[in-house]
Each structure stands twice: as structure tokens, then as C-alpha cells.
Amino acid sequence: MGADAANGPVVVIELGLDRGEPETYHRPGRRTTPLWLAPALLAVLSLFAVTGSAPPPGPPMEVLLRVAIGPGDPFVTHGDQLIVQAAGELASFDLRTGTQQWRVEQRIPVSRLRTGGGGVVLLRPWTPVRVEPGTTAVALSTGRVRWRNDRNVLQFADGGGADTLMVAVDGVRSASGAGRRVERAVEVVDPESGAARWRVWVPSTAVLLGLPGHEPDEARIVLVHADAIARLYDVASGALLAERRVPAADYAPENTVPAGGMMLLRHPGPSGIELSAYDARTLRPRWTVPAPTAREVMACGGLACLIGLDGVRVIDPATGDVLWHRPGWRSVEPAGAHLVAYADGPAAPSALVDPATGAVLVDLTGWRTVSGSAAAGRLLVVRDGGPEARSMVAVAAPGMSRPHPLADLPSGTGDCQAVPARLICRSVYGEVVVWAYRAPAG
Numbered sequence: 057m058g059a060d061a062a063n064g065p066v067v068v069i070e071l072g073l074d075r076g077e078p079e080t081y082h083r084p085g086r087r088t089t090p091l092w093l094a095p096a097l098l099a100v101l102s103l104f105a106v107t108g109s110a111p112p113p114g115p116p117m118e119v120l121l122r123v124a125i126g127p128g129d130p131f132v133t134h135g136d137q138l139i140v141q142a143a144g145e146l147a148s149f150d151l152r153t154g155t156q157q158w159r160v161e162q163r164i165p166v167s168r169l170r171t172g173g174g175g176v177v178l179l180r181p182w183t184p185v186r187v188e189p190g191t192t193a194v195a196l197s198t199g200r201v202r203w204r205n206d207r208n209v210l211q212f213a214d215g216g217g218a219d220t221l222m223v224a225v226d227g228v229r230s231a232s233g234a235g236r237r238v239e240r241a242v243e244v245v246d247p248e249s250g251a252a253r254w255r256v257w258v259p260s261t262a263v264l265l266g267l268p269g270h271e272p273d274e275a276r277i278v279l280v281h282a283d284a285i286a287r288l289y290d291v292a293s294g295a296l297l298a299e300r301r302v303p304a305a306d307y308a309p310e311n312t313v314p315a316g317g318m319m320l321l322r323h324p325g326p327s328g329i330e331l332s333a334y335d336a337r338t339l340r341p342r343w344t345v346p347a348p349t350a351r352e353v354m355a356c357g358g359l360a361c362l363i364g365l366d367g368v369r370v371i372d373p374a375t376g377d378v379l380w381h382r383p384g385w386r387s388v389e390p391a392g393a394h395l396v397a398y399a400d401g402p403a404a405p406s407a408l409v410d411p412a413t414g415a416v417l418v419d420l421t422g423w424r425t426v427s428g429s430a431a432a433g434r435l436l437v438v439r440d441g442g443p444e445a446r447s448m449v450a451v452a453a454p455g456m457s458r459p460h461p462l463a464d465l466p467s468g469t470g471d472c473q474a475v476p477a478r479l480i481c482r483s484v485y486g487e488v489v490v491w492a493y494r495a496p497a498g
Contacts, residue, residue, distance in 0.1 A: 117463040121154040121490040134171035141166045160199035172211045172220030174247020203250025212266025238264050254294030263307040267314045267336045288339050298339040310352035315360040316373030343376040356411050380414035417454045431476035451495050460496045
């Protein structure tokens, strides 16, 4: 299916004067060196060769791996692994070396691949009818099937970052979003074995929310039932920790958000739309503030972002205090420890932003962000060159006034993801291409 760097073609993309080429070329005139100077010059040159020589830097980007893939075939990354489902096979590749780690037969069409805790990748089969296809867990180390579940297995990050909370549910189609409103049994699943650790019965329907804690044993889940009773459960034991009546709300995906140890809920109040915070460990109400213009609430690191028609507000989840407000921005999204601000829509980022202050760190006007992480606070971005030119990929990081260009991308490249020192993109020529890149120092 794939080829490593030794077998596949290597793309070397020259960047002109940035690589040190002279502005003009000329033929030097003939010079005559006196014979008595030749030994001295030879000795000096030899000294420089021994003490000052260094191999020239390689190209800023080069192809590490090519994997054949169909237009509807999924791929996903997990650490240094690339997992690809294509042509009736599931395969894993090492992103450090480009070598294939394993390949197994997998004939069932897959619509989505997800990775999480327990060392497994979750496969969701594709089905043309409204029948629950179930979930299959495959070992990341071997590709072998570890367990199957007849229902949809959702994932939530826990507080420790080393594992992922997995919950098997029966979803209800609603405006709350796929997998968010559930019914019947809700089971917390062991990621390694697939066994149900514990379950709770939902008599009607409920909205499910994962609440990560600061430590792995502090992870919680909340079920907001149709009667507006919220129940808080301990993930490790299944114990009911608290229950409380909460305001009626739409509970859409952009509502009821965990942020900074709080559960934030946007809801109608006596004088208009309000935003309320509930302690994620006890469900105790902490504060309520007016939020008449807010249309979406999202976690922004340890803070919370309110997005509305009047711009973006960032608040302290502990108090509800507004830390800063930018009227010209239409949305933001997390990017590692920073935010990306958008002024004109999701396809037009305007800046890399400090979430604590709203200060612009890097101007991103004219660029599009690449999902994933480029490590060390960096962000990969691309810029379309138009129908007559290729797209450019660049690195953005605090301390740069503008993104630093790396290289051009081949035409027909898209659907890109970033991992540290690697760029992974889908090609219209039926391939997933992995590039190794050298980010600028600093």
C-alpha cells in the first residue's frame, strides 16, 4: 500500500534566495596565484575544511511516505502512528521513519477512525440504512481486533491525559448533535477489554456530557435528563455524586461546555439569555451573568469563549468576569496553548492570539490553518496560490510577525493534518502523502 522514503520519490522544493543562492551569476576572470603562496593557501583551506565545515542543510520539506487511498477512505494519526483504511486493508505506518508497522485485512467499509485510550483505534462501519453499525476496537500495536460493541462508543478526554473515557450509548437523532442525546442504557467501557465497568438506565432521553478533572480519578460524566434534572456520576465507580435541577435549554453541541472546572450553560432567564456556571465536582451553582448576544460557548484552554454577533468575549470560568472583548472577530478556535481568531468566517483566519489577553501574536491574514499540532507552540498554515499557482505551507509561532514559508505544495493537495515535524495531506491522485519538514529555529 505504501512506500517508504527509500522506495518512493523524494520531492525537493527549492526556495530561491532563502536557500542562499546569489542574486546574479557571472564567470570569474582568470587569476594567477604566485607559486610561493600556493602551499600557504592550501594549508589555510585545509584548516577551514577540518574545523569549519558542516553539511549543507537538507530541503525544508521532503516526501517521507506515500500511501494509496480512495476518496472516501479514512486515515487518522496517533502519536507517531498513521493508520489508514483503504482497499480492504487497515495499515499502520511509523511517522518517524515512514516504514510500515503492520497490515491486516479489513473488508468492512469504514466511515470513521478514532484513537483514544487503552491502545486501540475505534472503527465505525459505514451503513446506507439507519441501523446502528456498532464499534470495533483494533489494537494500535498489532491491528488485531480487541473487542466489539453493538452500540456507538463515544470518547471524552479525562483529567490525566493518558487515557480516554469511553461510553457506549444508544443515540437519539436530535438538534443536540450526533451522540449527544442518548436513551436507554449508558455504559462506561473499559478501553482495553471493552467490558462495561458500570451502567445507568435513562428512562426517557438525556444529554450526555464528559467533565474531565485535574486528575484521572476526578473524571465525571453528567446526564441532563428530559425533566431538567442533571445527575453527576463518578467515572471510576459509577457512584451518583450529585443531582440538581437546571434551567431548560437547547443543550446543543455549542452549549453545556466544561471549562476551567465548571460546567457552563447558556439558557433563557427572566430578562433574556443568561450564562450560568456549575461546579463540575458538585453541580453547585457558582454564578449567573447576562449573555444576550452569545450564540456559542466554548472552552479556550482554562478560560471560556463567548461567541456572538458582537464579537468574541473571553471570560474567567471561576467568576464570570470578562477578561477581554474583540468586536471585529466572528469566532475563535483553540490551537495548542493559543487561539486562532477569525474575522470573516472559518476559512479566513486573521491572527494567532494569546487567550489570556487577546493580544495578536502572529498576523494570519490570507492563510488557512492546518488541523493538528506542529509542536512547541507552532502552527502550520497554508495559502492558496490560485488556479495558476501551487499552495504554500508555512509555520506560524509567537515571535513571528508573519508565517515563515516552508515550501510549495503540489497541486491537488488538501485535507491536511499536522503532527510534530510532519505534514500529512490527501492528494487528488489517490494518495495520502507524508512530508517531513524542518521548522525554522526559534
